[in-house]
Amino acid sequence: MNLNIRYNPNKFIHVGEISLSEETKKLLKKSEKVYFENFDGKTWYGRCIFLSWYCSLGDCTFCFRSTQKHKIKHTEDSKRTMASVLLEALFCKMFNWRIEFLTGGYGIMPFTDLLEFTKNVSSVYGQKIWLNLGIISEEHLQRLQPYVKGICASMETLHPEIHKKTCPSKPIEHYDKMLYELNKSKKRFKKSIAVIIGLGDKIEDKDYLFDFIDKHKLDRITLYALKPIAGTEFKKGPDVEEYVQWIAHLRIRFPKLEIIAGTNLRRSEEAGYLMKAGANAVTKFPATKQFATKKAKLVEKLIVNEGRNFISNLSKLPEIDWNGEIDKLLIDEKYKVRMKEKLNLYLEKFENPIDVDKEMNR
Numbered sequence: 601m602n603l604n605i606r607y608n609p610n611k612f613i614h615v616g617e618i619s620l621s622e623e624t625k626k627l628l629k630k631s632e633k634v635y636f637e638n639f640d641g642k643t644w645y646g647r648c649i650f651l652s653w654y655c656s657l658g659d660c661t662f663c664f665r666s667t668q669k670h671k672i673k674h675t676e677d678s679k680r681t682m683a684s685v686l687l688e689a690l691f692c693k694m695f696n697w698r699i700e701f702l703t704g705g706y707g708i709m710p711f712t713d714l715l716e717f718t719k720n721v722s723s724v725y726g727q728k729i730w731l732n733l734g735i736i737s738e739e740h741l742q743r744l745q746p747y748v749k750g751i752c753a754s755m756e757t758l759h760p761e762i763h764k765k766t767c768p769s770k771p772i773e774h775y776d777k778m779l780y781e782l783n784k785s786k787k788r789f790k791k792s793i794a795v796i797i798g799l800g801d802k803i804e805d806k807d808y809l810f811d812f813i814d815k816h817k818l819d820r821i822t823l824y825a826l827k828p829i830a831g832t833e834f835k836k837g838p839d840v841e842e843y844v845q846w847i848a849h850l851r852i853r854f855p856k857l858e859i860i861a862g863t864n865l866r867r868s869e870e871a872g873y874l875m876k877a878g879a880n881a882v883t884k885f886p887a888t889k890q891f892a893t894k895k896a897k898l899v900e901k902l903i904v905n906e907g908r909n910f911i912s913n914l915s916k917l918p919e920i921d922w923n924g925e926i927d928k929l930l931i932d933e934k935y936k937v938r939m940k941e942k943l944n945l946y947l948e949k950f951e952n953p954i955d956v957d958k959e960m961n962r
């Protein structure tokens with residue numbers, strides 16, 4: 601099958617306000633071509649659903665938990681309610697957002713609670729989901745399997761020295777072991793990792809990452825551009841050039857790998873370049889807070905301008921009988937009641953989008 605239907609080499613490069621070197625432009629031309637030779641242009645928004653803001657490790661040097669550890673005393677205080685998590689899963693279903701993964705820090709709740717969240721989110725969404733919840737034992741994997749299709753490991757960086765320094769309590773070896781066991785497991789799980797660009801790895805260090813992808817035969821990777829957190833040692837995220845180079849090299853080296861690229865309010869102007877670099881989807885955009893805002897429409901437009909078929913909805917509130925949709929769900933009645941109680945808070949925001957002043961995001 602010839603998938604190369606949208607690629608037009610003459611169309612390439614509208615630079616707008618972002619300027620790229622000639623070398624990067626050439627690289628993007630190649631990565632865009634590789635993308636369209638291997639995919640049909642279907643592009644989506646992936647939503648990470650957080651279960652909790654707590655983390656029992658709390659010492660990764662870039663993470664906001666490392667600055668808040670002293671403030672977070674009880675896991676219960678940082679845990680989201682089932683109803684709010686399930687509402688988010690329902691929005692994913694109704695707006696055609698894919699659930700990137702269910703996530704949270706380490707030690708956020710007992711396994712039985714995690715299982716309950718996983719089962720309910722999968723039920724509301726109507727499909728098996730991905731999890732990114734640290735190291736999961738073989739026994740727990742077996743119990744999660746009816747609701748889970750893939751496991752993502754937050755590696756952050758594969759550079760051994762930088763990893764040791766930035767993630768002192770979660771050694772690469774622990775994830776290595778889990779990913780090996782996933783390969784051996786009788787139950788089939790897809791495998792993915794998440795990495796952050798901007799922790800110190802140079803593009804010349806990319807073989808650490810590439811070797812890891814090869815070694816574990818990964819199905820997917822999620823990349824984020826570092827968003828520096830006040831109070832950490834990091835002051836600056838990667839520029840567009842550096843970020844898209846990583847994605848483009850990945851696309852060229854791994855033509856069929858699913859690549860999900862993080863963006864955010866401040867970086868949303870680069871969404872088109874993430875497409876040229878060969879990303880399959882975007883994630884991390886604050887879609888519930890920004891639904892139907894100028895930024896949400898910009899992200900959609902930039903993606904479509906690259907010849908992509910953007911299948912998710914970030915901007916148009918459809919006519920939906922929300923209470924009827926909640927009634928149809930196969931979950932405990934008490935959660936339905938609570939979802940309905942919370943629903944209006946979200947719908948009011950969706951119906952009255954507030955454009956955040958550009959300068960406020962800088």
Ligand code: SF4
Binds near residue numbers: 654656657659666
């Ligand atoms: S394990 Fe994850 S949540 Fe915990 S401190 Fe590290 S990056 Fe943050």
